[in-house]
Amino acid sequence: MTLLSGGDMLLRALHDEGVDIIFGYPGGAALHIYDAIYNQDKVEHILVRHEQAATHAADGYARATGKAGVVLVTSGPGATNAITGIATAYMDSIPLIVISGQVGRASLGSDAFQETDMIGVSRPIVKHSFMVQNPEDIPDIVKKAFYIATTGRPGPVVIDIPKDVTDPSTKFEYTYPETVKIRSYIPPSKGHSGQIKKAVDILLAASRPIIYTGGGVIMGDGSLLLTELVRKLGYPVTNTLMGLGGYPAPDKQFLGMLGMHGTYEANMAMHEADVILAIGARFDDRVTNSNVKNFCPNAIILHVDIDPASISKTVTAHVPIVGPVAAVLKEMLELIESAKTKIDSAALAGWWEKINHWRTRDSLKVTPSGNETIKPQQVIQALYEITKGDAYITSDVGQHQMFAAQYYHFDKPRRWINSGGLGTMGFGLPAAMGVQLAFPEATVACVTGEGSIQMNIQELATCNQYALPIKIVNLNNEALGMVKQWQDMQYAGRYSHSTYADSLPDFVKLAEAYGHVGIRIEKLSELKEKMQYAFSLKDKLVFLDIAVDKEEHVYPMAIRGGAMSDMYLSKTERS
Amino acid sequence: MRRIISILMENQPGALSRVVGLFSQRNYNINSLTVAPTEDPSLSRLTLTTVGDDRKIEQIVKHLNKLVDVAKLVDLTEGSHIERELMLIKVKATGAQRAEVKRVADIFRGIVVDITPTMYTIQLAGTSDKLDGFLAALAGTPILEVARTGVSGIARGEKVLSL
Numbered sequence: 001m002t003l004l005s006g007g008d009m010l011l012r013a014l015h016d017e018g019v020d021i022i023f024g025y026p027g028g029a030a031l032h033i034y035d036a037i038y039n040q041d042k043v044e045h046i047l048v049r050h051e052q053a054a055t056h057a058a059d060g061y062a063r064a065t066g067k068a069g070v071v072l073v074t075s076g077p078g079a080t081n082a083i084t085g086i087a088t089a090y091m092d093s094i095p096l097i098v099i100s101g102q103v104g105r106a107s108l109g110s111d112a113f114q115e116t117d118m119i120g121v122s123r124p125i126v127k128h129s130f131m132v133q134n135p136e137d138i139p140d141i142v143k144k145a146f147y148i149a150t151t152g153r154p155g156p157v158v159i160d161i162p163k164d165v166t167d168p169s170t171k172f173e174y175t176y177p178e179t180v181k182i183r184s185y186i187p188p189s190k191g192h193s194g195q196i197k198k199a200v201d202i203l204l205a206a207s208r209p210i211i212y213t214g215g216g217v218i219m220g221d222g223s224l225l226l227t228e229l230v231r232k233l234g235y236p237v238t239n240t241l242m243g244l245g246g247y248p249a250p251d252k253q254f255l256g257m258l259g260m261h262g263t264y265e266a267n268m269a270m271h272e273a274d275v276i277l278a279i280g281a282r283f284d285d286r287v288t289n290s291n292v293k294n295f296c297p298n299a300i301i302l303h304v305d306i307d308p309a310s311i312s313k314t315v316t317a318h319v320p321i322v323g324p325v326a327a328v329l330k331e332m333l334e335l336i337e338s339a340k341t342k343i344d345s346a347a348l349a350g351w352w353e354k355i356n357h358w359r360t361r362d363s364l365k366v367t368p369s370g371n372e373t374i375k376p377q378q379v380i381q382a383l384y385e386i387t388k389g390d391a392y393i394t395s396d397v398g399q400h401q402m403f404a405a406q407y408y409h410f411d412k413p414r415r416w417i418n419s420g421g422l423g424t425m426g427f428g429l430p431a432a433m434g435v436q437l438a439f440p441e442a443t444v445a446c447v448t449g450e451g452s453i454q455m456n457i458q459e460l461a462t463c464n465q466y467a468l469p470i471k472i473v474n475l476n477n478e479a480l481g482m483v484k485q486w487q488d489m490q491y492a493g494r495y496s497h498s499t500y501a502d503s504l505p506d507f508v509k510l511a512e513a514y515g516h517v518g519i520r521i522e523k524l525s526e527l528k529e530k531m532q533y534a535f536s537l538k539d540k541l542v543f544l545d546i547a548v549d550k551e552e553h554v555y556p557m558a559i560r561g562g563a564m565s566d567m568y569l570s571k572t573e574r575s
Numbered sequence: 576m577r578r579i580i581s582i583l584m585e586n587q588p589g590a591l592s593r594v595v596g597l598f599s600q601r602n603y604n605i606n607s608l609t610v611a612p613t614e615d616p617s618l619s620r621l622t623l624t625t626v627g628d629d630r631k632i633e634q635i636v637k638h639l640n641k642l643v644d645v646a647k648l649v650d651l652t653e654g655s656h657i658e659r660e661l662m663l664i665k666v667k668a669t670g671a672q673r674a675e676v677k678r679v680a681d682i683f684r685g686i687v688v689d690i691t692p693t694m695y696t697i698q699l700a701g702t703s704d705k706l707d708g709f710l711a712a713l714a715g716t717p718i719l720e721v722a723r724t725g726v727s728g729i730a731r732g733e734k735v736l737s738l
Contacts (some may be wrong), residue, residue, distance in 0.1 A: 119589060124600045128643040131589070148643060183738060184646035186583055310636035312630070 006135035007036030007166035011100070011144035015042040016176040019070050021061065022046070022161035023054040027074025028114060029101030032166035032511040046466060049458040051078050053430035053454040055085020056456070059094050060394060060431030063417045065438045066221065068095040068149050075101045079122060079160075084424060084530075087125040089156045091421025093219055094243060097142075097157035098122075104164040105133070106408065120161045126156030126302030135165050139176050139313060147180045153307040154219055161259065167311060173183030188306060191323030191331060192257040199277070199319045200335040206275035206300075208354075209235045212258065212287075214278015215242030215420065223247065223413040226279065229333055234348060236355055239268040240281050242420040245410035250389075255355065256346035256364070259287040260558045261402045264363035264567060264575065267556070269355050271565035280325045283315040283422070293376045294563035304328045317568055333499035353532045363404055363556050363569055369549060372523040376400065376475045377547040382528050383445060383473060391443040392417060392435045396428035396452030399481035402554040404447040426455030429472065433459060436468045445471040450504055450545075451480045460514035471541045472535055473479050474507060477550045485553045511543035522547045577606070577626050579728045581736055582639060582648040582716045586619040587613050587660075590644035594621060597642065601682050603627065603635055607725030608661070618646065618738070624703075651728045658728040661698070663688070667717040668695040676716055678720050683709045701704065715734055 004012060012031060014022065015476050023046045027036045037045050048054045051073045058069025069089075073082045079100040089096040103112040119129050128148045129140045138161075145157040193509040203209060217226050223246045230237045231251055237247050238258040247254055256263035258270055270276065278298045281287070288295045302323060303317035309319040318485075321328055366377040380403045383391075393408055394417040400416055409418045417435060432446040446453075453474055463470060475481075476500040487495050508518030514557040517540050521530045525548070534542040559574070560565040566575040576624065583591050598605050603625060608619060610621040625635060632650065639645050651658070668676045669688075680687060681696050690694035699709055703726055710718070730736070 122588075122594050123593060182643065185643045235653070307641070309634065309641055313634060507593070 001254060002174045003167065003171040005032070005036070005168045005171050006138055006161070007032040007168060008133065009138045009172065009174050010161070010166065011036045011040050011043055011167050012174060013139045014070065015040075017065070017146050019043055020114070023048055023057045023061075023434070024068040024072030024075070024565050025051050025054055025078060027078045027101065029075035029103055029163045030072060030078070031206050032163060032168055033072065033099070033101065033161070035168060039215045041319070045072070046125060046433070046462070048430065048462050050456065051081035052084050052426065053433075053456050053459045053462070055082045055096065055098065056424070056427050056430035057434035058096055058438075059089045060417050060434030061086060061438045062089075062094050062096060062239060062434075064392060064414050064435040066414065068097050068146055069434065070238075071096065072096045073098070073100050074116070075103055076116045077122070078114075079116050079323060080117040080413065081226055081397045083122060083125070086122055086156045086158070088132045088419050088422045088424045088427060090127070090273070092215060092419065094156070095154040097145050097149055098158045100158060100160050102131075102160045105162045106164070108162065117159060118136050120352070121199065121406055122158045125156070126158050127556045129160065132159060132161045132165050133504060135170065136172050139174060139286065142181060143177045143346050147182070152185075157436070158177065188323050191304065191328040191329065193331065195319055195321045197261040197330060197335060199321060200332055200339060201341060202275055202300055202302060202319065202344055203233070203277055204336065204339055204341040206342055208272060208274040208351045209233070209277065209281065210269050210273040210275075210280055211235055211237040211277045211400065212270065213237065213243045213246050213279040214240040214281025216325050217243055217246035218413045220280055220306065221339035221413075222280065222325035222329050225326055225329035225333065227483045229329055229336070232336060233334065233343065235354070238262070238270065238286055240284070240407055240420075241418070245413045246406060247408035248411035250411055257405055258564070259284075260289070261556060263555050264361045264405075264569065265355055265358035266558055266565040267558075267567060268358045270355070275300050277302045277304070277330070277448045278317075279308075279471060282310040282313070284387075289515075289558045289560070289562055289564055289566070296564060305549045308573070309560075326367065326525070330471055361569070372525060374521070374524045374527055374548050375447070376403050376477070376552055377407050378524065378527065379473060379475060379546055379548060381403050382531050383447070386528070386531050387445065391415070391445050392432075392439065394418065394428045394431040394435060394446045394447040396446075397423045397425045398447045398449050399477070399485065399552070399554050400447050400452075400475040403475070425452040425470055427458050428452060429470070432470045433462060433466075433468055436470055437466065445473055447473045447475070449481060450474055450476040450478065450507070457510070460516060460541070464515040467539070468541060469537070469539050469540050472541070474543065475546045475548050476507070476545055477548050477552070478504060479550060481552075484553070488553065507543055507545035516541040516543055516564065518543045520544065520545045520547070576628065577652070577665045578622060578632055578728055579622060579624050579649060579651040579656070580621075580636070580639070581651055581728060582621040583618050583646045583736060584615070584621060584736065585644040585646065586617055587644055593644055594639065595641050597638055598625075601634075603631070607723075609725040609727050611723065620736075624726050624727070646738055647736060649730065652697055654677040654734065655683060655731040656728050657731060658702055658726050659700055660701045660703050660706055660719075660726045661724040662709070663696060663698055663711075665694055665696050666713060667693060667719060669693050672716055676713070679709070679712050683712070685709065715723065
């Protein structure tokens with residue numbers, strides 16, 4: 001039997017749970033825990049420069065590995081700084097364990113120094129939370145927290161620990177529970193077989209089918225099964241922003257991303273489909289367009305999701321299937337194998353003919369400027385080429401994010417790391433740190449903009465401290481590009497607070513000041529060469545500051561209030 | 576449509592705030608709410624009334640079920656059920672009104688549980704409609720204070736909400 005203090009128990013429990021890395025920032029209420037970190041060597045702690053970055057880094061780590069990311073912050077401002085990152089993880093269903101220090105039990109509720117009701121503040125953006133009332137409860141709570149965060153529809157779990165609970169002078173018996181059972185929490189382990197059968201029958205009888213998949217396929221490790229299903233059926237497939245990489249993008253059955261900035265063919269195929277199989281996707285407003293009444297009027301909707309609350313929330317499902325994506329896909333594949341219904345190959349051929357006709361519109365065609373001005377899309381194309389499509393790409397939020405989603409053809413899951421649901425600027429760089437720490441040998445690029453990168457620029461110091469050779473690809477258009485695009489399209493070009501060209505920092509010098517390499521690219525003719533050079537510096541963080549066309553918009557773009565078939569295709573064309 | 580949802584949940588600190596928070600967070604209404612531990616002290620039973628169409632109620636039920644502290648729940652209004660609410664009410668009772676208030680209370684099977692020379696405190700149990708009816712019947716009598724518990728309910732017959 002081992003006697004350990006609360007702080008030591010916490011570290012020991014993390015280790016027993018298989019955690020080898022945590023991201024955090026110390027402070028008064030967490031100091032006992034930090035002392036416990038000092039006294040062990042099993043769990044590595046990464047010191048960030050702002051607690052928001054700790055949550056994004058842990059989040060990036062979780063998205064890339066599939067394991068829960070772990071964060072440690074102090075009470076009060078440490079805890080509240082973590083909130084944006086927790087909300088980001090919550091919206092994208094990312095397993096995160098956020099451990100926050102809290103004032104001592106005797107001071108709780110007294111407005112003590114650095115006291116914030118973390119359980120209360122975080123309540124709407126966590127899957128669950130625990131306040132540790134007794135040191136003896138720590139092993140059990142850690143076990144439960146990981147179980148809740150990583151099973152079912154994953155999500156962040158907060159563990160708030162009053163300072164005296166981790167006091168090194170009092171010790172307790174430590175045993176880590178081997179199993180966990182929570183009577184009020186039983187995640188589904190399989191789908192309803194009857195419903196799956198019904199869905200397969202409808203799917204096989206379809207004449208204009210489409211398979212629409214989201215982040216659930218990635219999180220649920222279903223991409224191989226999905227690929228098998230799609231190939232077996234010969235049906236078209238489209239991914240949401242969160243689902244990219246769930247199906248290999250270079251494949252001919254892939255129609256590209258759908259939704260607000262989806263391809264013409266993906267959105268048209270959705271609109272005209274007679275059967276939509278939605279897997280691990282939630283009919284988010286960025287997909288359906290704002291008016292769900294106009295959404296895919298002819299389609300029978302088969303919806304697979306592990307979260308029953310995601311089914312029929314915005315769009316009514318005709319056949320709801322609650323269950324883990326992989327288990328349901330497996331059962332579907334078996335049923336298709338033995339099914340008597342034959343796919344109507346003539347109808348399917350006609351459907352593909354239609355889709356291929358839509359494809360000829362080439363909605364992602366890039367028109368070069370004709371001079372040395374670099375189009376932002378060309379940067380992503382060059383990035384794809386130079387990294388041979390094999391990099392981990394994190395992004396921030398805005399135009400650059402959409403360009404990366406459209407032009408980097410992800411062919412594996414967990415390679416595309418972005419804040420889809422919450423749309424958190426400042427996510428990209430810290431997320432890239434988490435990915436790079438998880439895979440030290442991998443190429444990790446952060447596609448960002450000069451707006452987003454400044455929201456967590458301080459993390460360049462963390463990258464220096466841990467020698468993280470991230471490649472920052474900054475699409476610098478000297479403006480908040482997506483805001484400016486909306487102002488162009490909806491506010492007659494009144495650029496209210498979306499430009500700041502005169503006050504931008506010299507990013508090359510900034511990178512150098514933090515001990516990194518900075519490279520400025522202004523001419524199209526030098527784009528590939530300089531990028532190539534940057535990526536050849538294997539052990540260096542390189543900040544590529546790339547001047548791109550300031551007037552470029554992201555297209556296609558959904559027309560507000562319309563159906564999925566209503567899109568702007570360029571500044572002058574509509575669907 | 577008005578619904579009565581009864582929830583069995585862990586009797587833990589924070590469980591109630593998760594349920595209440597869910598309603599405000601997702602823009603649902605709570606019209607009444609009552610909560611207390613059950614015969615098993617590790618479980619609390621929370622009963623609330625809300626309004627919404629089928630679609631909204633379906634979402635409410637699904638989101639409540641997602642809360643880790645919620646073990647089981649039932650929409651009592653889906654089947655035949657018994658609902659009760661308790662009301663304590665202080666009314667002015669002087670002069671001719673004193674006898675009249677007592678008569679009305681008797682008709683509604685209310686019990687006078689406390690008196691002063693000028694007041695009655697009446698206890699009344701029943702459906703929310705009945706309590707509303709009693710208040711309406713007292714029209715003209717000055718009501719000094721009303722304390723209602725909110726609706727509690729249980730299914731009729733052999734249906735049981737338990738783990």
